[in-house]
Amino acid sequence: MNIVISGGGTGGHIYPALALIKEIKRHEPDSRILYIGTEKGLEAQIIPKEGIAFESVYITGFKRSLSFDNVKTVARFLKATRRAKRIIHDFKPDVVVGTGGYVCGPVVYAASALGIPTLVHEQNVIPGLTNKFLSRYTSRVAVTFSGSATYFPQGKTVVTGNPRATEVALADKDAGLASLNVPEGKRYVLIVGGSRGARAINEAVVDMAASFSDYPDYHFIYVTGEVHYEKTLEALQRNGKLPTNMTVRPFIYNMPEVLAGIDLIVNRAGASFLAEITALGLPSILIPSPYVTNNHQEKNARWLEAKGAARVIIESELSGSAMLAEIDEVLKDGKRIETMRSAAKALGQPDAATLVYNELKAIARA
Numbered sequence: 282m283n284i285v286i287s288g289g290g291t292g293g294h295i296y297p298a299l300a301l302i303k304e305i306k307r308h309e310p311d312s313r314i315l316y317i318g319t320e321k322g323l324e325a326q327i328i329p330k331e332g333i334a335f336e337s338v339y340i341t342g343f344k345r346s347l348s349f350d351n352v353k354t355v356a357r358f359l360k361a362t363r364r365a366k367r368i369i370h371d372f373k374p375d376v377v378v379g380t381g382g383y384v385c386g387p388v389v390y391a392a393s394a395l396g397i398p399t400l401v402h403e404q405n406v407i408p409g410l411t412n413k414f415l416s417r418y419t420s421r422v423a424v425t426f427s428g429s430a431t432y433f434p435q436g437k438t439v440v441t442g443n444p445r446a447t448e449v450a451l452a453d454k455d456a457g458l459a460s461l462n463v464p465e466g467k468r469y470v471l472i473v474g475g476s477r478g479a480r481a482i483n484e485a486v487v488d489m490a491a492s493f494s495d496y497p498d499y500h501f502i503y504v505t506g507e508v509h510y511e512k513t514l515e516a517l518q519r520n521g522k523l524p525t526n527m528t529v530r531p532f533i534y535n536m537p538e539v540l541a542g543i544d545l546i547v548n549r550a551g552a553s554f555l556a557e558i559t560a561l562g563l564p565s566i567l568i569p570s571p572y573v574t575n576n577h578q579e580k581n582a583r584w585l586e587a588k589g590a591a592r593v594i595i596e597s598e599l600s601g602s603a604m605l606a607e608i609d610e611v612l613k614d615g616k617r618i619e620t621m622r623s624a625a626k627a628l629g630q631p632d633a634a635t636l637v638y639n640e641l642k643a644i645a646r647a
């Protein structure tokens with residue numbers, strides 16, 4: 282099966298695409314894959330690193346409010362669609378897939394105009410604008426949560442889960458910790474602010490890092506986000522020497538393996554991360570981003586909290602000490618952590634990638 286796949290802007294749209302590519306390759310090692318993204322999105326760094334062919338189109342997102350920029354965006358959309366049509370025509374895929382983010386708009390639209398079967402994958406409970414628009418033209422819509430099926434046309438919408446869940450469930454847990462060079466025999470806490478890092482979480486960590494050494498049984502793995510790395514490291518060092526039970530990284534490229542080895546995650550509440558956490562049955566402390574459409578991260582987080590899988594701290598109530606107290610409260614209570622683990626696991630969908638692959642087989646040109 283030859284596939285063009287598009288998704289981008291942030292990791293939450295790119296990693297499900299990568300997980301799906303891995304699943305396709307697992308079944309069909311000879312399949313040809315082409316990824317279409319934008320030069321500005323994280324995909325331009327991540328995809329070529331994975332050895333996958335990458336082409337780009339130029340496109341920006343629509344503003345939800347009335348704005349002259351939207352006129353320019355329409356012009357860019359038309360131009361990007363023409364370019365996507367040329368790329369797709371030359372590559373001759375059997376199916377075209379979009380995993381969200383505005384770059385999918387021209388790519389999936391171009392494919393359906395060319396009569397090529399298409400599928401979009403939606404990671405969130407509340408769908409993004411691009412997927413909603415595209416769902417009118419696609420052959421299939423694959424959703425992560427049954428609750429979002431109501432936003433899409435009936436008859437072509439299927440509940441599959443997020444393909445990244447499968448990748449994480451198959452990950453080697455010892456390899457992740459070994460790659461970070463962390464000491465053995467600790468309780469491992471990963472602190473991360475989604476795929477791009479989060480200023481509020483970084484401030485809380487800078488504020489509390491000096492106290493990490495009061496918890497020698499814990500090892501803190503802290504991901505700042507690529508663009509925040511230098512400044513955050515400087516701020517940490519300004520507060521004194523880095524504690525020895527702390528590892529700081531700008532980004533982690535082998536996240537599935539790292540997630541498989543840790544005991545607790547402190548994070549935003551992006552949908553792909555949540556699919557990973559639940560596939561593994563990993564307890565979490567979630568600080569939803571208040572800066573997203575329809576406050577959807579808080580809805581994601583409250584869903585896990587209601588099932589007993591996660592604790593939630595609202596950003597306005599976040600401080601270094603609140604975060605550290607919550608981490609310690611979860612980790613020191615063996616019974617609580619077990620309950621959180623099984624509650625998270627019950628929500629996991631580890632066969633998601635296979636379900637999406639089966640849909641692709643069903644619609645692909647013979």
Ligand SMILES: CC(=O)N[C@H]1[C@@H](OP(=O)(O)OP(=O)(O)OC[C@H]2O[C@@H](n3ccc(=O)[nH]c3=O)[C@H](O)[C@@H]2O)O[C@H](CO)[C@@H](O)[C@@H]1O
Nearest residue numbers: 291292293294296404475476532533536551552553554573
């Ligand atoms: C601010 C914003 O608009 N956020 C959205 C974005 O989040 P964001 O891009 O942060 O996405 P998620 O938190 O859902 O997922 C991040 C992905 O990046 C990976 N990762 C992250 C950090 C790292 O160092 N290494 C790494 O590999 C994670 O394993 C995961 O697969 O897309 C998600 C959905 O798709 C949405 O739910 C989020 O609301």
